[in-house]
Amino acid sequence: MTRRFTGDSLVVATHNRGKLDEIAALLAPYGIALTSNADHGLPEPVEDGATFADNARIKAHAAARATGLPALSDDSGIAIDALDGAPGIHTADWAETPQGRDFVHAMRHTHDLLEAAGAPHPRTAQFNCTLCLAWPDGHDEVFAGIMPGRVVWPMRGKLGHGYDPIFQPDGYDVTFAQMDRWEKNRISHRARAFDKLIAACFA
Ligand SMILES: O=c1nc[nH]c2c1ncn2[C@H]1C[C@H](O)[C@@H](COP(=O)(O)OP(=O)(O)OP(=O)(O)O)O1
Numbered sequence: 401m402t403r404r405f406t407g408d409s410l411v412v413a414t415h416n417r418g419k420l421d422e423i424a425a426l427l428a429p430y431g432i433a434l435t436s437n438a439d440h441g442l443p444e445p446v447e448d449g450a451t452f453a454d455n456a457r458i459k460a461h462a463a464a465r466a467t468g469l470p471a472l473s474d475d476s477g478i479a480i481d482a483l484d485g486a487p488g489i490h491t492a493d494w495a496e497t498p499q500g501r502d503f504v505h506a507m508r509h510t511h512d513l514l515e516a517a518g519a520p521h522p523r524t525a526q527f528n529c530t531l532c533l534a535w536p537d538g539h540d541e542v543f544a545g546i547m548p549g550r551v552v553w554p555m556r557g558k559l560g561h562g563y564d565p566i567f568q569p570d571g572y573d574v575t576f577a578q579m580d581r582w583e584k585n586r587i588s589h590r591a592r593a594f595d596k597l598i599a600a601c602f603a
């Protein structure tokens with residue numbers, strides 16, 4: 401049985417500021433007090449699952465166990481067809497540098513791999529977002545959303561986060577980084593996953 405969310409507070413189990421801002425906007429209509437991993441001093445758990453859903457579960461259950469509160473996680477990434485679905489669950493790893501995460505580095509690396517592979521245009525890809533809402537008693541609910549599009553070069557736009565400057569969603573001639581948060585939140589992979597979460601657990 402799908403469990404409805406009846407509480408008034410939720411931990412957003414992420415360390416990513418860009419995601420947190422989008423999630424806070426998506427949940428704003430429901431009047432739930434949100435805290436995040438940083439507010440509770442929670443470490444970033446090891447995301448060693450084989451799927452987005454595995455990693456979303458790892459993150460949400462770790463936060464729910466540690467805080468005794470329901471927790472919502474988001475595991476996301478881009479799967480590029482010409483790269484056989486890479487980086488997929490490793491999307492954040494491609495940004496790792498000795499100086500910390502650098503998404504310009506990750507986007508250049510992505511472009512370099514596509515050039516080296518001689519990938520034809522359009523370079524089709526899908527952004528995936530998998531949400532896990534977990535309760536401290538171990539129950540959870542998982543929902544996924546996908547936004548198809550293409551990887552473009554050069555980078556375009558300054559808004560958003562992560563790989564937004566090189567992802568152009570289907571049906572648009574701008575990248576996610578050229579959309580304001582409201583526009584992106586109407587159509588994104590994350591918005592699509594939230595539609596399902598909200599219909600099942602909040603509506
Ligand atoms: O809407 C998006 N627009 C652009 N890029 C995005 C988006 N959504 C995820 N991404 C990229 C960046 C992120 O680093 C990686 C997911 O990795 P992922 O492990 O799920 O997130 P994360 O490590 O940044 O934060 P956390 O695990 O604490 O929630 O995919």
Ligand SMILES: [Mg+2]
Pocket residue numbers: 447492
């Ligand atoms: Mg992560």
